[in-house]
Amino acid sequence: MTIFYVMKNDPFMSIGQIAKRTGSNVSAIRFYATENLIPFTRSPSGHRLFHRSVIRRISFILISQNLGYSLQEIKGALDSLPENRTPTKADWERLSKKFSQDIESRIKQLKELQSKLSGCIGCGCLSLKKCELYNAGDYISKNGSGARFLLGDKPDES
Amino acid sequence: MTIFYVMKNDPFMSIGQIAKRTGSNVSAIRFYATENLIPFTRSPSGHRLFHRSVIRRISFILISQNLGYSLQEIKGALDSLPENRTPTKADWERLSKKFSQDIESRIKQLKELQSKLSGCIGCGCLSLKKCELYNAGDYISKNGSGARFLLGDKPDES
DNA sequence: TTAATATCTCAAGTTAACTTGAGATCAAGA
DNA sequence: TCTTGATCTCAAGTTAACTTGAGATATTAA
DSSP states (O other): OOHHHHOTTOSEEOHHHHHHHHTOOHHHHHHHHHTTSSOOEEOTTSOEEEETHHHHHHHHHHHHHHTTOOHHHHHHHHHTSOSSSOOOHHHHHHHHHHHHHHHHHHHHHHHHHHHHHHHHHHHOOOOTTTOTTTTOOOOEEEOSSSEEEOOOSOSSOO | OOHHHHOTTOSEEOHHHHHHHHTOOHHHHHHHHHTTSSOOEEOTTSOEEEETTHHHHHHHHHHHHHTTOOHHHHHHHHHTSOSSSOOOHHHHHHHHHHHHHHHHHHHHHHHHHHHHHHHHHHHOOOOTTTOTTTTOOOEEEEOSSSEEEEOOSOSSOO
């Protein structure tokens, strides 16, 4: 009588189903689960059971990863979303504040690089000496641990 | 008589100087050099000598890494820039085309995420069922090898 | 019922991008 | 000259984010 956890329309899914729905490997889902990025319970026989809402959680993980966030950062963000109560405004503000600032500065950086690039294409750019991209200046990139000082060289005989 | 490669105003710099100017570790510069991301010659005694233009090359590397490109991709881009002649318009177009498209789609993704986020903060968002970010749909993220299908779940009892 | 899938655990392997360490040589300042 | 401090090579270690493999149990389809 396993109908208790296998009944139709119940919200629990197997690890394989979750994997298929998110386009991930089973091993990756297992990894996220053991790293406490996604909640799960167990069937009587020991198989993992996931609520379908973890699909969205995984989506959030994959999107954020694609934007360059580490699993630790993502876990931090997800942790601020309560599993057992609906999120409050404060929950969301906490989740989004850091992300929002980050996103803004990323967009800014990308736009700068973009305009340097298109300027380059348009200008016919026959010399590195004059190239805007190559000579792009005043950059400080943060990279996890501490700032790096870039493009400190003067544009002359390159 | 080492004046030949140590003379004042000559454009060659030691690995330590390059490291300092780019804010990187000596070991990282050595790594880039052995991976052929930056050109160098040797002093008679075997020490690496870098032209100051590699500072800009390294800047390009660090910026691109910050945007999520791998060293292999970056090497591909840098390889299209000739070391011994000034780049032609075609060189630049090759270099920038892929980057440019990439950047555009990244900006687009970030803007979407951004608007979802700010919508969330503004809306008071007391339920996951109504949350725009949590329910953000129709995403396909590319991740190196193959597409992933995201957020395929319907927003109901999460 | 039986064969094929799917899961499980636990340990070890993988790739990228470096870093660290050992042991040796080189260069620069007092 | 002597002694730090910079470099060198080569091998091995490190972290993140998974993947792979072995050996065992569960579930499903025919």
